Amino acid sequence: VRDARCAIMNTKLAPIDTSPALMRIAALAPLSSEELRALDGAAATARTVPSHREITQEGAPNVRPTILLAGWVYRVRFFSDGRRQILGFALPGDVIGVAHQQRALANNTIVTLTPSSLCQAPDPGIDPDRSGLREAYAVNAAVEQLLSYRHIARLGRFGAYERIVDWLLEIHERLAAAGLAHNGTFAFPATQEVVGDALGLTSVHVNRTLQLMRREGLLNISGGVARLLDLPRMASVVRYSPLQVTADPE
Amino acid sequence: VRDARCAIMNTKLAPIDTSPALMRIAALAPLSSEELRALDGAAATARTVPSHREITQEGAPNVRPTILLAGWVYRVRFFSDGRRQILGFALPGDVIGVAHQQRALANNTIVTLTPSSLCQAPDPGIDPDRSGLREAYAVNAAVEQLLSYRHIARLGRFGAYERIVDWLLEIHERLAAAGLAHNGTFAFPATQEVVGDALGLTSVHVNRTLQLMRREGLLNISGGVARLLDLPRMASVVRYSPLQVTADPE
DNA sequence: CGCGTTCTTGACTGCTTTCAAAGATGGTGG
């Protein structure tokens, strides 16, 4: 897993306990050492998928629950005239393909944006020793739903400038939870066309807006790396509030 | 329950087995007579909420799972400058407030659009006799997620005309599942401003677009009633495909 | 070093918003 990540994301080799995906999952809920071992074991069976490959297809039978260990993947919906809308991204540590019903169909197409590493998500079953895992998956699902709602609000009421700021802050927060962002800087594999497809804009307009932000000293995206240079100002533009789905304990 | 529905929605008294909410839930999964009785019993304890009341508030502790028996409610996200974006609607038979994690927070504010009737959703627990209910709730959740994804695609890539057509077809399909739409005609309590807030448009532009559609003989909304006069043509405008989250059995 | 992808730029079009005010509608109380 670590090797895969290093090859794929071009990051420096890190100690085992900082594996981004596991760090993010462990942040969702307290996990027992047995559960951490189960995750490690699953990660050992990871498969690598090249970029631009479909993992699921909308309307086809759902895949089994899967953990994204490394890479970026996106959910997408295609239109008959060739347009497409990216519904959201899964980042390292995200769990995809979870369904609780019989004969579930995938409700969206999932495609790898970068070469990615995937493994089957350990099944907590009804094992009382794995309640932490169940909780982590539940929190993951709640975050996923919250992200959808935020994306709807972003597309419905934000202009291009706000959309990009808000979305970058969200990506940054999520990557930071996996230890993949430092000081506002993170690997950013999306082209301007992909950003446009995610935010309901044309790549041309994304380009002009990013240039404006660059001139303002707000951020800088180049060479596959995003640098958010003024997080406080970005946050104030859209009144950004961190993702939260669970109440803090007293 | 039936009385409440009649008073609230101004519909004609219907036989018990056509109660819209229960009809819709029963369509999600096969239910045993025990489960149907449980639903009936829950419905008997329904409470009525006036219009424009908040049922949940984003960031507050989540409410317990609730069935909407009658009326329309909407999920909404507010912005600091007074703007708001409606994230989606719950219609009779929809289950709201479901969360599987500890100390869950509501991830959106839910507000009644019309006077509404609500009851607590029967808990299937781990009772094997209530697997149908569990399945129905799971399918309900899958539909909810699918609706979110469709809404994202709608807002991101459709123009005003397409957004309205696509959204009305979706509302129609959902109401029809509860027996609340006949021949393309259904009670429609949303003002043009509400439609605009849901579709990311101004009420002025919603007005102009609806007028265009009326002139084209496509549909007619007036007096709180929507009449979709040419469903085939509407469907072809956006290549509408019915909501489906479960594979048809062989 | 060469080619394909991605980024950048310019001019022009057009959908949607904004602002303001005038009608229509529906429910309520006199």
Place this chain on the structure above:
DNA sequence: CCACCATCTTTGAAAGCAGTCAAGAACGCG
């Protein structure tokens, strides 16, 4: 039964944000 008020719908003119089309520059991979 009608007057009245709040809400909702309709209309017009003007401005603006974002899209479209096309072509050139830069980048990165093999």
